[in-house]
Amino acid sequence: MDEDRLIDLRSDTVTRPTPGMRRAMAEAEVGDDVYGEDPGVNALEERVADLFGHEAAMFVPSGTMGNQIGMRLVCEPGQEVLCDADAHVVTYEMGAAAAIFGISTRTVVSAGARLDAQQLIDQVRPKDDWHLTATAAVAVENSHNRGGGLVQPLDQLQKLWNWSREAGVAVHLDGARIWNAASASGVELSTYGRLADTASVCFSKGLGTPVGSVLVSSAERIATGRLWRKRLGGGMRQVGVLAAACTYALDHHLDRLAEDHEHAQLLAKRLGVDPSSVETNMVVLDGVDAPVLAEAAKAQGVLVSQVSPRRIRLVLHLGVDRAAVERAADVLAELLDR
Ligand SMILES: Cc1ncc(COP(=O)(O)O)c(C=O)c1O
Numbered sequence: 386m387d388e389d390r391l392i393d394l395r396s397d398t399v400t401r402p403t404p405g406m407r408r409a410m411a412e413a414e415v416g417d418d419v420y421g422e423d424p425g426v427n428a429l430e431e432r433v434a435d436l437f438g439h440e441a442a443m444f445v446p447s448g449t450m451g452n453q454i455g456m457r458l459v460c461e462p463g464q465e466v467l468c469d470a471d472a473h474v475v476t477y478e479m480g481a482a483a484a485i486f487g488i489s490t491r492t493v494v495s496a497g498a499r500l501d502a503q504q505l506i507d508q509v510r511p512k513d514d515w516h517l518t519a520t521a522a523v524a525v526e527n528s529h530n531r532g533g534g535l536v537q538p539l540d541q542l543q544k545l546w547n548w549s550r551e552a553g554v555a556v557h558l559d560g561a562r563i564w565n566a567a568s569a570s571g572v573e574l575s576t577y578g579r580l581a582d583t584a585s586v587c588f589s590k591g592l593g594t595p596v597g598s599v600l601v602s603s604a605e606r607i608a609t610g611r612l613w614r615k616r617l618g619g620g621m622r623q624v625g626v627l628a629a630a631c632t633y634a635l636d637h638h639l640d641r642l643a644e645d646h647e648h649a650q651l652l653a654k655r656l657g658v659d660p661s662s663v664e665t666n667m668v669v670l671d672g673v674d675a676p677v678l679a680e681a682a683k684a685q686g687v688l689v690s691q692v693s694p695r696r697i698r699l700v701l702h703l704g705v706d707r708a709a710v711e712r713a714a715d716v717l718a719e720l721l722d723r
Contacts, residue, residue: 392709395690397562397645397666397702400593406633413629417622418444419615425625429632433586433599436635437578441607443600444628446619448473448561451585451598452524453481454613458606459555459582460521462487464512466557467505468524469495471531473559485617489518498532500525502545509554522555527577528566531692534649534667534700536566539576546580558584561598565591565665568642582606591642591666592634593703597627638703642666645701648710652699655714657723670697670721678720685716 393399402410416422426444434442445451452474456466466482468474470492474482482488493508495501505523512519523545527537549556558581560566567574578584583602588594600610614620621627645666653663656670670678675691682689690698699717701710 391686391688392705392713393688394699394701394705394713395688397590397593397700400702400704402595402630403593403703405637406594406630409629409633410626413625415623415625418624419620419622423623423625423628425628425632429628430599432632432635434601436574437584437586437601438575439578439584439601439603441602441604443607443610443614444621444624444631445585445598445600445614446596446621448559448585448587448589448598449478449481450614450617450619451587451600452478452557452559453485454610454617455557455583455585455600455602456482456488456522456524457486457613458602458610459557460486460488463489464519464521465489465491465510466522466524467491467493467508467520469493469498469500469505469526469529471495471498471529472524472526473530473561474524474526476531491518491520497535498526498529499535500527500537500541500545502541502548505545506548506552509552512553520554522557522582523549524557524559525581526559526561528562528569528665530561530667533662533669533698534562534565534665536570536664539570539572542577542580555582557581560584561587562590562665564639565642565646568639569646569665588631588634591645591702592631592638594627594630594634597631599631641703645703645705648701648705648707649699651710652701652714652717655718655723656721666701668699668701670699670717671695673697673721678717681720682716685720687713687716689717
């Protein structure tokens, strides 16, 4: 099938830069960012720090690097980060916390990946008991990828944060899709940002850039983060071409996320999925023969993601317009006999 006719619902990472974004990239003023001289990167970092109510920010090539450096800044080797069992940081980041930083991770199985602050708090291990691996940080994901794009409840985030201040445990936010969470919940980005010590946010998912994430935190932590980024080979030079894409995305793609969420609702309704289970830009089909459905859909030009042998995930993004949503719904509804 002609590649342009494919409807790619596998992920929101598959978007291509739009003509406007490409122009912004082509026209970007650049400098050497390892010298701190790229004006576009500096402006982006300042803007994102401000958006999330933090002192400082650092541009990184990927969400994985943002998460891993973020966790390292609040956790020493030999200590642990606690998170839910389906978190991206322990599922899809290739054991980086252990492999690179000597950080131990421990997980709790939460209902549908929804944050239950008390459940995490109950598992935290103290720092002053020499029998135990100390829990230095808790990591939270919002929206939650394997949770089907669910938005974490603000009261639970607030409860975790209040507790963490007393307990001396840090909070890291994997905010790869925090934009979607904010768009769906109406909660300000700065509110989410202020409930975390370190937060990694991505531009290469729903916001549609080819590359780029930003880590926000205190000025002191970000200064140390720059050392880790360089050690990991993430010190980039005339990277303003990428920062320009991110700035363009903030200006032009943030407000349109609601459209992806509407498309997800539409798809859910057409496929008999409970619309209340769809909180942002993802639709989960449970109890299906995933390999068979994925293959049959592909044959008709619709690409879907197999999360498990019985689960398919459909992700809406700026590369899928209303007409494509309707065509995908027709194809999938027929295959599912719904
Ligand atoms: C929730 C979440 N966090 C982090 C990442 C990592 O981002 P990257 O692929 O840029 O490393 C992803 C990627 O899809 C993600 O879904």
